[in-house]
């Protein structure tokens with residue numbers, strides 16, 4: 614991945630190349646504005662979390678109906694990505710798709726990979742609560758984490774932080790969020806991004822525990838296949854339909 618060196622000090626050690634962690638990527642006001650802007654009528658309730666997709670879900674052939682992202686998902690976040698050089702080498706030079714996940718305490722997501730529909734970079738902005746993202750080495754025979762296996766690494770995502778996953782961290786690992794109320798045993802030896810955290814002191818003070826509240830994540834990606842039909846419906850110029 615090409616960046617403009619702004620992420621040089623943010624690489625998470627030990628994890629396959631590369632994951633980057635930036636605490637306080639957005640400020641409190643930007644976080645509050647984003648939380649207010651998330652539409653309440655777009656949620657899809659899943660078994661262990663709520664999800665919304667912007668501008669729309671992918672088709673069965675992993676194609677995105679081309680349409681702009683809503684302005685509140687562009688500014689300030691995509692503008693800040695540009696200042697880091699993020700997505701500069703992706704096909705559309707910017708993310709065109711955002712999944713918003715909401716997890717209450719005791720909710721999570723099974724280990725999975727993001728797959729080939731996207732250019733291999735995902736940028737995640739966390740809102741409201743911290744939680745641990747568990748990273749597993751992929752079992753290449755099955756493209757799954759071995760059943761019952763423990764994560765090889767844990768990344769603590771603080772509210773307002775940015776986590777960037779690209780390269781072999783994207784292609785050769787799985788990620789998931791365990792369904793717990795409290796992330797425990799957090800410390801320099803168990804959290805891969807400990808040295809990059811904005812506030813490790815509070816965790817030390819709480820005996821290495823993070824008590825979760827509701828956490829929202831915005832995951833920005835560049836979908837490779839984009840159909841121009843969406844743009845035509847919106848009255849934009851005609852283009853090649855794929």
Ligand SMILES: O=C(O)CCC(=O)C(=O)O
Pocket residue numbers: 712714722727737746788789830832
């Ligand atoms: O909420 C997160 O940080 C992870 C979301 C995720 O795994 C996904 O959208 O595929």
